[in-house]
Structures are given as structure tokens and as C-alpha cells.
Amino acid sequence: MYLNRFLLTAALPFALIACSGDDSAQQSTSGPVTGSEEAMVSAAHPLAVEAGLDVLRRGGDAVDAAIAVQMVLGLVEPQSSGIAGGAFMVRYDAQTGAVTVYDGRETAPAAVTEDYWLDENGEPLAYLDAWQSGQSTGAPGAVAMLAMAHEEHGRLDWSASFEAGIELAEEGFPLSGRTSAMATRVAQISQLSRQEPARSYFYDEEGNAHPEGFIRTNPGYADTLRAVAADWHNFYTGEIAQDIIATASRDPRGGLLTLEDLEAYEPVRREAICVPYRVYQVCSAPPPSSGAVAVGAILTLLEGFEMSAFGPDTVEGWHLFIEASRLAYADRDQYVGDPAFADVPVEGLLDHAYLTERRRLISIDAAIPAIRHGTPPGAPEVIADTTPDAPGTTHYSIRDTFGNVVSMTTTVESIFGNNRMTQGGFLLNNQLTDFAFVPRDADGRTHPNAPASGKRPRSSMSPTIVLDAEGDFLIATGSPGGNSIIAYTAKTLVAMLDWGMTPQEAAALPNIVARGDVVSIESGFDAELLESLRALGHQIRGEQGENSGIHIIRLNADGMLEGGADPRRDGVAGRP
Numbered sequence: 001m002y003l004n005r006f007l008l009t010a011a012l013p014f015a016l017i018a019c020s021g022d023d024s025a026q027q028s029t030s031g032p033v034t035g036s037e038e039a040m041v042s043a044a045h046p047l048a049v050e051a052g053l054d055v056l057r058r059g060g061d062a063v064d065a066a067i068a069v070q071m072v073l074g075l076v077e078p079q080s081s082g083i084a085g086g087a088f089m090v091r092y093d094a095q096t097g098a099v100t101v102y103d104g105r106e107t108a109p110a111a112v113t114e115d116y117w118l119d120e121n122g123e124p125l126a127y128l129d130a131w132q133s134g135q136s137t138g139a140p141g142a143v144a145m146l147a148m149a150h151e152e153h154g155r156l157d158w159s160a161s162f163e164a165g166i167e168l169a170e171e172g173f174p175l176s177g178r179t180s181a182m183a184t185r186v187a188q189i190s191q192l193s194r195q196e197p198a199r200s201y202f203y204d205e206e207g208n209a210h211p212e213g214f215i216r217t218n219p220g221y222a223d224t225l226r227a228v229a230a231d232w233h234n235f236y237t238g239e240i241a242q243d244i245i246a247t248a249s250r251d252p253r254g255g256l257l258t259l260e261d262l263e264a265y266e267p268v269r270r271e272a273i274c275v276p277y278r279v280y281q282v283c284s285a286p287p288p289s290s291g292a293v294a295v296g297a298i299l300t301l302l303e304g305f306e307m308s309a310f311g312p313d314t315v316e317g318w319h320l321f322i323e324a325s326r327l328a329y330a331d332r333d334q335y336v337g338d339p340a341f342a343d344v345p346v347e348g349l350l351d352h353a354y355l356t357e358r359r360r361l362i363s364i365d366a367a368i369p370a371i372r373h374g375t376p377p378g379a380p381e382v383i384a385d386t387t388p389d390a391p392g393t394t395h396y397s398i399r400d401t402f403g404n405v406v407s408m409t410t411t412v413e414s415i416f417g418n419n420r421m422t423q424g425g426f427l428l429n430n431q432l433t434d435f436a437f438v439p440r441d442a443d444g445r446t447h448p449n450a451p452a453s454g455k456r457p458r459s460s461m462s463p464t465i466v467l468d469a470e471g472d473f474l475i476a477t478g479s480p481g482g483n484s485i486i487a488y489t490a491k492t493l494v495a496m497l498d499w500g501m502t503p504q505e506a507a508a509l510p511n512i513v514a515r516g517d518v519v520s521i522e523s524g525f526d527a528e529l530l531e532s533l534r535a536l537g538h539q540i541r542g543e544q545g546e547n548s549g550i551h552i553i554r555l556n557a558d559g560m561l562e563g564g565a566d567p568r569r570d571g572v573a574g575r576p
Contacts, residue, residue: 037094037403041065042551042563042573043396044080047173048072049574051164052398055156057576062398062406063091063153064161067146069396070410071165075221076173077570078427079182079416080394080480080549083228083235084244085429086141087410088285089149090272090463090476094403097471099283103268104145104410105456106138106431110264111256116451117437124437132191133253136418136430138457140235140244142410145267147232153404162229169222169425172215176570182415183209191419195250198421221425236262243422250420264454274467275350277303280474280497281467287344290336291462291478294486297328299493300355301362307498312509315532316364321494322538323362325487325514326371332486333515334373334382337448338456344448348376367537371517382448393480395463397553399473399561401576405553407476409461409485431457462489466497472555475503479550479566484520487513488548492564496554503552503564503573511548514538 041052051072052065060068066089074082089102108116116135117125130136150158183202187193193203201218203209210216227234234240241262248255274283275296282299284292301324310317331349339346348354354376361368393411411429418430434457439450449458460483466475475496479488488511495506510522518539521530534540551571552564563573 037399037401038561039399039401039576040553040561040563040573041069041396041398042553042565042571043069043073044394044549044551044569044571045073045076045176046570046572047076047164047168048396049572052396053574053576054164055161056400058160059155060161060400061153061155061402062400062404063146063149064156065398065400066396066406066408067150067158067161068164069398070142070146071162071225072168073394073396073410074426075165075169075218076176077179077394079179080412081410082412082417082426082429083143083224084140084422084426085410085412085417086138086431087145087408088289088291088459088461088463089145089406089408090283090285090465091149091153092405092465092467092473094473099272099274099465099467101270101272101285102145102149103270103285103289103456104141105288105459106141106429107261107265108138108432108435108451108453108455108457109256109258109261110453112432112451112453112455114439114446114450114452116432117435127433128189129253130433130437131414131430132189132419134248134250134255134418134420135253136413136432137248137255137257137428138431139257139261139265140429141265141267143228143232143235144265148267148269158232159229162225166222166225166229169218169225172217175210175212175214175216177212178570180209180212180214186415186419190416192416195420197423198419198427201421218425220423224424224426236265240424243424244428247420247422247428273346273350275299277493278497279469281471282464282493283467284462284464286339286346287336287458288338288456289459289461290332291460291464291486291489293336293346293349294328294332295462295464295490295493296350297331297355298324298486298490300350300352301327301359302494304356304359307494308500311499312495312501313526313529315529315536317499318512318529319364319367319533319536319538320362321491322512322514322519322533323368325490326368326516327358327361327374329486329515330371330373331376335376335379335448336458338458341452341455342448343380345376345378345380348378351377365536369537382445393461393482393485394549395478395480395551397476397478397551399476399553403473405465405473405476407463407465407478409463409478409480411461411480434458460485462486464489464493466493475552475554477550477552479548481548483515484511484513484548487511487515488550492550492552503554503562505564507550507552507564507566
């Protein structure tokens with residue numbers, strides 16, 4: 001059924017794709033929630049969007065739809081997400097106006113110590129060796145987190161959201177060109193092409209990646225989803241859990257993950273951090289996510305400038321965005337970690353007086369010569385960390401017919417996670433490579449993101465919901481992309497809130513990532529602007545392919561939903 005719907009909508013794309021409001025869509029109502037609100041799903045694959053829309057048609061909450069989207073993405077976009085990964089969800093409740101964060105970040109095994117990523121000589125492992133090891137896998141959190149959110153907000157039975165994933169896994173689905181290209185890209189360096197069952201799943205007998213359009217079935221994944229649909233605890237116990245442990249334990253560098261680690265995993269409900277920006281409230285996830293802190297800091301720094309006067313076609317607009325990003329990233333790299341293990345000065349990092357002082361470093365005429373972190377109120381004395389996060393992540397935004405909204409970013413960390421596939425048809429995460437590889441400095445000071453038993457690694461995931469001046473839903477946005485997620489997400493907010501762009505225009509706008517003293521600018525950026533930025537003193541690394549996957553829903557001034565899907569990936573935005 002789902003594959004047939006996909007083929008139909010591929011032939012008639014405007015039946016599904018909705019990148020802006022149209023006259024045929026039902027206008028959203030104001031006042032009491034009646035179940036007649038306009039709804040939308042924006043995600044990285046049409047089959048995942050259709051699965052979410054099907055749940056909304058049956059009266060599901062945005063959380064019910066999120067489960068369906070997650071289960072299908074884990075099948076059709078395995079290079080970016082999966083049920084053995086982690087996630088952060090931000091949910092807006094239309095009846096109460098509350099914004100809640102559900103933290104499904106992976107945790108380190110109990111046996112992990114600070115020296116986890118140091119070799120026998122005390123030197124940090126090469127990233128490739130760490131990524132491709134069983135040692136990189138943490139206890140997955142996405143399934144348990146979705147179960148927690150469903151328990152509190154689900155309108156349908158838990159099992160109802162698994163139907164699309166099971167059907168597609170059994171009947172087959174066409175491989176995307178992106179999946180095929182990514183499998184080709186990693187073939188020479190990864191376990192994906194060397195270990196079964198991944199090797200046979202992604203490659204033919206000659207070792208070539210299956211091509212775009214190849215119809216791929218995954219009966220093991222269907223069996224896994226059936227077991228999880230019957231009881232989510234089945235993912236963390238019994239045969240599925242044993243399969244995860246056995247796969248993580250393989251050479252090279254078998255991991256320390258145990259059945260006890262899986263059984264002990266607990267998601268966390270957290271308060272969203274909502275940062276004022278002009279007349280809006282921008283809400284995202286707190287540490288161990290650095291989204292709310294870093295995106296919030298960028299916006300607060302920019303609030304002192306009339307950004308609407310400097311649009312995306314001006315050197316001033318991009319220069320200010322770059323400088324605010326550099327300052328925010330410097331503080332993020334210095335201070336953010338798991339708050340259960342480290343003293344993270346969240347209030348200080350977002351303190352208005354502190355950021356006003358930091359803003360004084362920004363000149364409209366020249367780049368800051370060298371960026372250093374600041375000392376926000378309550379800051380501990382710690383060392384900086386610039387551990388790279390990899391782009392094996394996806395984001396989706398959902399609004400249901402009751403007006404509730406989910407913004408969710410979910411990840412297996414690197415491309416195809418750690419490239420190890422279980423007998424149950426899913427890939428493991430390599431999330432523990434998000435910890436600092438060098439845990440302490442010469443003086444013995446420990447970084448807040450150093451590895452530790454049961455700890456959650458710092459994340460760049462920034463699922464974001466924006467509220468208007470009345471506290472009502474306005475925008476849901478977010479992106480994959482490793483530590484660049486912060487810049488990608490902030491770009492969409494400035495584009496829509498300051499520069500008057502539509503969600504689709506904001507998603508397609510060239511990406512600029514300024515972390516440290518080197519600025520990465522996406523290929524296709526205006527050449528004159530590029531040279532003007534260099535003239536201001538920016539060290540530009542141009543012509544880079546920025547791996548965003550932005551998916552946006554916005555309520556426009558007419559009360560209609562507009563969707564945006566990143567043209568760099570396979571996504572769409574659709575209505576029921």
C-alpha cells in the first residue's frame with residue numbers, strides 16, 4: 001500500500017509536495033482545538049512523510065506520526081537514522097501552550113572511563129578507527145524516548161505507528177540515489193562492505209552498491225518492528241538486545257556495551273529552553289544538546305543589529321551572522337556537556353548582559369581577528385574541545401490536526417552509523433565518538449564532554465519550535481549535519497524571521513558555517529559576496545558541500561501552513 005502510494009505521488013508530485021500554502025488547504029481555526037486544524041509532515045523521504053500523514057489521517061497525535069516517520073526513515077534512509085540511534089524531540093501542546101523536550105540521547109556503557117578514546121600510548125585514536133569500531137556504540141535511546149512521549153501524548157495504540165515500516169520492509173521499497181551514493185562513498189573504508197549482513201544488503205556480489213531504484217526488502221527489520229510494536233521493552237531485552245550486543249562486540253575493537261546497559265537505559269523529559277528573539281520565543285533542547293544554548297546565543301547576539309536591513313544579498317547580513325556564529329560556537333565548544341556529569345553554565349551562556357558584552361566584539365567593518373570563548377556567569381574552569389560530529393542524522397517536523405507540533409532530530413551519528421548491521425536489519429550507532437577524544441589538559445582539568453560511565457555525549461542536534469508574541473505555534477525547524485546543525489538551524493530562523501523568506505527559500509538558502517576562525521561557505525554562494533567577506537578579514541573555505549537536511553513547517557500570516565524541504569536531500573513536505 002505505502003509503496004503504491006509513493007509511486008502514485010511520484011508521478012503526481014504536487015499531490016504530496018507542499019512547500020507553500022495553497023488555496024485548497026483548509027484554513028487553521030483559532031480558539032478551541034476541534035480536530036479540524038491543518039496538518040503537515042516535512043521529512044527526508046516521501047515514504048516516511050506518507051507514513052506520518054497516514055497516522056494523522058487516522059486521528060493520531062504528532063507523536064504518533066513521529067513514531068511512524070522514525071520507523072520508516074530507519075528503513076529507507078539508513079545512512080542517517082535508525083532505531084538503534086538517539087534523538088531529541090521538542091513538542092508544542094496546542095491546548096496548554098507547553099513546550100516539552102524528550103531526550104533520547106545514547107548513553108555510554110557502565111564500563112566506560114575518561115580514557116576511552118586513548119590508545120595504549122595515551123594518544124587519541126584516529127577518528128576512522130574509532131568510528132568503525134564496536135567501541136563507538138552507545139545504548140540507543142530513540143525507541144525508549146518515543147515510548148515515553150507516546151505514553152504522555154499518543155492518541156493511537158503504540159503498535160498503530162509501525163504498520164508502514166513493517167509493510168515496506170516486507171514488500172520492498174526503491175533505494176534512493178542518496179543511499180546508493182553513500183554506500184559507494186564508504187565502500188573502501190568501512191565495515192559496511194566487509195561484514196555480513198550489511199555487505200549483502202547494500203552491495204552486489206561484485207562489491208558494487210545496489211543502484212538507485214533497486215527494490216530492497218528487509219524481513220529482519222520487519223520482524224524487529226513487530227517485536228517492538230508488541231512491546232517497546234523488547235528492543236532492550238531478549239533476542240534484539242542480544243543481537244545488538246553481539247554486533248557491537250565484533251572485531252575490530254569490540255565494544256563494552258552489555259545487556260545490563262541496554263536494560264538500564266532511561267529517556268529524560270526536560271524543560272525546553274525558550275530564548276526571546278525580537279517578539280518571538282525560540283525553544284529548543286537543553287544540554288546535553290547544545291542547540292538551545294548555541295542557537296539561542298547566535299540570535300541574542302544578532303538581536304542588537306537590525307538584521308532586516310541587511311538581507312541575504314548583502315555582505316553585512318552574512319558578516320553579522322558569521323561573527324555571531326563564531327562567538328556562540330566558541331562558548332559551546334568550551335562549556336557544553338551532559339549536565340548530570342558536568343557543571344554547564346546554561347543561564348550564564350544565555351545571560352543577556354554577558355551576550356551584550358560579547359556583542360561589542362562585533363564590528364560591522366571587520367572580522368574578529370581570533371575567536372576565544374568568553375567567561376559567562378557561573379562558568380567553571382574547563383578545557384575546550386573541538387571534537388567533530390559526523391552528519392549521519394535526519395530531522396523532521398510535524399503538525400497534527402489538533403494543532404500539536406513535533407520538531408525532532410534523530411541520528412546514528414556518522415554515515416550508516418558505525419557500519420555494523422544486526423541480524424534484525426538495522427545499523428548500530430557510533431554516538432560515543434561525540435565524546436572528547438582528549439579528555440583533559442596537561443594540568444589535569446577534565447572537559448565537560450569527556451567520556452564517563454552512563455554519560456550522554458554532547459550533541460549539536462537543535463530541534464526548534466518558535467512561538468509568536470501570543471505564545472502560539474509559528475515555526476518548527478531543524479536539520480542534520482553534525483556540529484553544523486547549529487548554523488543550519490540559525491540560518492533558517494534569521495531567513496524567515498528577519499529576511500521575510502518562505503520556509504522553502506530558507507531551506508534552500510546557501511549554508512555558511514563559522515566555527516572557529518575558518519568559515520565554510522557552500523558552493524554556489526554569490527562570488528561577489530564571497531570576495532567582500534574575504535575583504536573584511538574572514539578566512540573563507542569556499543566551494544564546500546554542506547550536508548544539511550532542513551525540514552520546516554510554518555504557520556503564515558493567513559493562518560495557513562507552509563512547508564520547506566531541503567533540496568540537498570530527498571525530502572518533501574506534505575498534507576494529509
